[in-house]
Amino acid sequence: MNTAQPARPATVPATPVRASALAAWQLVEDARNRPERRPRNDRSRVLAQRAVADRRAERERRAS
Secondary structure, three states: OOOOOOOOOOOOOOHHHHHHHHHHHHHHHHOOOOOOOOHHHHHHHHHHHHHHHHHHHHHHHOOO
């Protein structure tokens, strides 16, 4: 290249960030809308019931 030729403009290479961000967003939305997904309070209730049942079984086992 000599001085008579214009310099090529600097260009930023296009990155697939938007596509991967959109894909990630869609995965999150799909996970939220799954029919088998339980609400957070239902999950907490089930875990609490399980803990109570475990404690009761442990008490009964110690009493025997």
